[in-house]
Amino acid sequence: MNVRTKFVCLLLVLAMLPALASAQDDPPDIPAGWDIGIVSEMDTEPTFEIGLDGEVKVKFWIENRNMLSLNLEVEYDLPFDGLANGPDTVEVAGQSNDSFDLTIHGIDVAAFAADQSDLFQVTATVTAYNGIPLTSGGDTKDGEGNVTIPMVVDLTVDLTDATGPQNAGTTSSLEVTVSNEGNAADSVYKVTLSDSCPLLEVTGADELEGVAIEMGANLTQVLNITASASHPSKNCVIEISIQSKGDTDAGRSQTADSDETTIQIVEDRGDQSSGGDDSTNNNDGDDDDDDIISQNWTPVWPGATIVALLFAAFSRREF
Secondary structure, three states, X not given: OOHHHHHHHHHHHHHXXXXXXXXXXXXXOOOOOXXXXXXXXXHOOOEEEXXXXXXXXXXXXXXXXXXXXXXXXXXXXXXXXXXXXXXXXXXEOOOEEEEEEEEXXXXXXXXXXXXXXXXXXXXXXEEEEOOEEOOOOOOEEEEEEEEEOOXXXXXXEEEOOOOOOEEOOOEEEEEEEEEEOOOOOEOEEEEEEEEOOOOEEEEOHHHHEXXXXXXXXXXXXXXXXXXXXXXXXXXXXXXXXXXXXXXXXXXXXXXXXXXXXXXXXEOOOOOXXXXXXXXXXXXXXXXXXXXXXXXXXXXXXXXXXXXXXXXXXXXXXXX
């Protein structure tokens, strides 16, 4: 290599030194290739129904498409006064996708209308790269989903008590009231009546079936209680139980509520004030009086009658 060529190469190296020094002084580019979302089945919109206990479990994912690991701070925004049980901070390795558990709980589902849906958010903020904290605010992203209030079935039944005894051969009535204390309109799917007296007939309960009862409303029906004329004196227990259409639609064949009451049936003994009965009773009384009077006489000596007759005969001869 001649002198001229060496000189040209030296000039080129000297010209590149400022650029190399500047490249060494510049900080590395901070990566931003990451994302967050809610895990859902079949890639559908993430919607979850809250359980009757006010709780639902979900998962959220964080994808890190960069070479550096991410440290993130996580916050939760929940509807229906819900509480979150999930991680406050997470770390995701470079070029990985991790999932994390979140439990939404503490929701009073009976306080909200059934099928009401609202949005929840999981917010993640980058706080460090490869464990090195950021000196300024990091990148923030949200994952969103929906939670839905379930139907709370709460039908109650109340059977009024009898006001007094009922005579055999007569009909009385009792009121039964079904109240809807759930969070959606409901109705009685099936009503069952039973009683402990075979000569007692209770009707009218089937009128309760299939009638819509709005949330917070009630339905009242009159039951007719008919006792046979030959019914003996007895305390009869009447029981009513109901099944809810809401339970049936959900595949639950259970009793929603039941109640019972006791009614006293008094035997029909006939008319106790007839003349024949009085005469019989009076004769019985007279016999009792005669017995008492005869017992009050002092026994008499049989010869006293003969002495009295002889005394009367001698008295006539003297005269």
